[in-house]
Amino acid sequence: MRYVRFLKPPRLVVDKGSKPQISCLITITSDLGDSFLPYDVELAAELLSLHQTEEIVVWRTVQWKAGMRSLPITFPLTKNLKAQKFRLRVGGEPKSTYDDYGKMSGEATCGVVSVWSQEFSPSEATAAAKLVDRCFNLMDGHVICISEETGESIARHLWDAGITLSCHISELLKGGSPLAEALLPTSRPNQLRILELGTGCGMVGMTLAHLIADTNVLLTDLPEAQEIVEHNISQTKLAKGSTLKFQTLDWDEDLPQDLRSSRSPLHLVVAADCTYNADSSPALVQTLKRLCNVSPQARVAIAMKMRHSSEEVFFDLMAGAEFIKLTTLEYPLPGDVEIGEETVFLHVYQYKPSI
Ligand SMILES: C[S@@+](CC[C@H](N)C(=O)[O-])C[C@H]1O[C@@H](n2cnc3c(N)ncnc32)[C@H](O)[C@@H]1O
Known part of the structure; x- marks a missing residue:
């Protein structure tokens, strides 16, 4: 198994001369952090709005390639997103609210454990805290979400x-x-x-x-x-x-x-x-x-x-x-x-x- 981890948690980045964007830097390593994911995997990166219920408002796919050590992910900050609060999920299976251990062996995900950031708000220029969530399907209707430190x-x-x-x-x-x-x-x-x-x-x-x-x-x-x-x-x-x-x-x-x-x-x-x-x-x-x-x-x-x-x-x-x-x-x-x-x-x- 390899875990998606934030080297830099999601936050608002405003560089001179370019449009503001939501940006983070991820890596995918073993639990000990001693090896990187050695396969090519397409990942889903999803911005989840916390407005009322949690729902995906923007998403994109990013490609992790064997041999990589880190991967930047960015989303342009459009006007309608500015006032919202978000969490960012990065994982193998698109639009999933949990990882399914039994299905994680599949070629599409290669044992990759998804990550959910803590809440952050572009309007307040706050970065997500250095705590992340992992969510697993334990059995029908039973999902457990657990926080860990980065x-x-x-x-x-x-x-x-x-x-x-x-x-x-x-x-x-x-x-x-x-x-x-x-x-x-x-x-x-x-x-x-x-x-x-x-x-x-x-x-x-x-x-x-x-x-x-x-x-x-x-x-x-x-x-x-x-x-x-x-x-x-x-x-x-x-x-x-x-x-x-x-x-x-x-x-x-x-x-x-x-x-x-x-x-x-x-x-x-x-x-x-x-x-x-x-x-x-x-x-x-x-x-x-x-x-x-x-x-x-x-x-x-x-x-x-x-x-x-x-x-x-x-x-x-x-x-x-x-x-x-x-x-x-x-x-x-x-x-x-x-x-x-x-x-x-x-x-x-x-x-x-x-x-
Ligand atoms: C590799 S972690 C495993 C954590 C958890 N069981 C899991 O599987 O995710 C090993 C755990 O053993 C605990 N530990 C190490 N030495 C200990 C000691 N002397 N007394 C109590 N706990 C200890 C550590 O604090 C740590 O939480």
Whole structure:
């Protein structure tokens, strides 16, 4: 997957001797930002008026070519546009209000994740804030939109494994699906309790609380993630009887007091893209062990895209901490050069301490 990103967010540009225009600069990179989209793709750039309902008022196609590192996009500012407020969307599929993970592998979009800018107004010469939205179709009638920052923070943007796991969570609603069997094996309790570690922007936990009724989801991360997660929580429509909260939880520290009690045990602990830094794996595994000492029945689901062989230390640490691997599910990422070259793996564990 590759993400459309604003190197310069949309804004009014008035150059001497030329007409005013709305302008931005985009790039299309991997989640880590370490590679650019290596294909030719035609993109739709759409100005969405926020006048009453959001609708496309001007649109154009732009061509991304393999080998490019950035691409400017401009729209002439006609009189009727001056007084309006806009968002700008740039993506593969024209006129779409969300990305459909299942269709992103197609040749037309090549795994490109669309971007929606924040609101901006040419008349006030304000640039869109350095926050963008991504929107995904989770299942029929369920679309989730999530904000991320455009900067370099690891916690405050989206990652392949989190999106991939989120876009498969609707399978939990189908009894007998491999995902349901792996994550929720026993008869369902009245209230399901799920904790997410290293939630980042919160997408996995938000999706769980949006799709699954009667579920308490606790998102956790370092304090630097708190502001963006709480913004995203405030935008999330919850399933009936479900709750969604954030709490700071640093793997390098002991569990917060309220998570040390076994009165309300967890049924599931999830983490997506949290194993990319082998140096953090001992603390992550230690945190999983602490959580499972309190909730020994919990399933542990770790979604990862292997980026480097050093990450394999995570598996040894899990075995050493007495976690038994029950199953691994594989999700090839959309937009691979060869299918399966880049894959998100979901490793599911059960804690089985020796007596
Ligand atoms: C690559 S991001 C993945 C974010 C999110 N799960 C996703 O898939 O989009 C890794 C996350 O782990 C968190 N993290 C790293 N070290 C941590 C620690 N010691 N304690 C808690 N969270 C940590 C980071 O803040 C970041 O949000």
